[in-house]
Amino acid sequence: MSALLALSTCGCAPALSTFHPAHIAEKGHAQAEFGADAALALSRPREHVFWGIDAAYAARSSELSQEERLQLFKAAGGHALSPTAVTPHVGIGFTPVDRWEANLRYTSSSFRVGTRHQLSEMDKDGYDFTVGAGLAYFLRGYPLESGLEILELKDFWRWQIDVPILFGRRGEWFRLWGGPRLMLARFGTDIVLNLPAFNGYPGEQENGSFLGYAAYLGTQIGGAVGYKNLFVGFELTSAYIFGSGLIDAFGQRGFKFNLDGYIINPAIGVIAEF
Template structure:
């Protein structure tokens, strides 16, 4: 049942989770050339996020037959906040990078609901130093609302806003038939959303509608590694990112500060796709 629930939530949350993949090798293309990628990520949160979501699923079912207590309603809001922060999610991604100057790349990437503009500079080259090393920075923002309006059947997200700043660092090597890369994964995000809970009506209970807001920050700290096989211009790649998210959020119900929400969790984030260089 847990696996089924995860699968359903992943389909619901398509594109909602922050993209932790980079899907870039440790080198930039030659001046005037392009690197591109197209693939799919899967975000699997564990720890506090998974526990709060599980509790929210249970309470959503209970709410169909009895009135929820104040504490249970707060937990339901927290579950909505957890899904807004980092839900189990399947995220498509497409990106392109152009080497405008020797060693310096500009890149643009779209991941489900977010658009990211970034840059990379190649510090070391395999031909000269025996290894490739690039470092860069990127800024991303969710440019459309979350894919669907309801969570857990009872909670809706409105006016969702998220900004992200990341610092990609990759070290690795490459040849005519392979790419190998890895490095630390660092990303900072800010988020803000309105939560609406529509409690169902049943015999003896008319139902209710409650409003809340959830805002805060998250810091992702971890590492990733990837490998791709192919020939010259086209490669099939796999990348795995493992990161801890340190979050600080505040949930306010009806405009009043209700509780500080701690959703520190461990995120497992595999990615697969095509990598092109031409």
């Protein structure tokens, strides 16, 4: 039951897609995209969330042990790393100098600035090849999943650095692209655990904080069809997450736990070139 409740949540997860083809616009022109990502985290981060939901249900009728309370804090950390959610995004890249692009992207939870450089061009080399870098800051935290209402996340923050590397081909009616997906993230939040009252138990409030680190290593592939300047596309990102978290709670520091996992991130959207 806890798994079904968690998977039904829709919120503001990190958008792992790039959703741009492997070329940049000509000098003085731009590319724009609008779409949505659907993130599905697997393995340890999701397990922490599910175990936390089970502990939250137990808190309705029994006093929790320190280990069960710690599991609720771990659930907040797993959720903060990678909630299962749908995230809309919009972005634009402008080419002020030949082969160099400056780009901006906004999602429902973050703002990203970046750049790309085109090393190979379809017309000259038979394929497109671009590399770049981006920095994202999350403007707000994610809504907690159903079943974790006894937790509050306060002062959430997250920074991300990503390195887009894409190879591709294109024609008047299609765009194809793919490459490795590389990203580093550092994030944290203060956590308030509100344990409910029952049968004479007055309830309690427990405070803690969480600090997490994660490295995403994977691949992505995408394609779009259209004509000349307007295309509808699909992109699929799959990545392994090397993650860890530290929780300060119960007057103690540094409860360390594993956040390694796997994430699948399909995305759909529209690409315009002008």
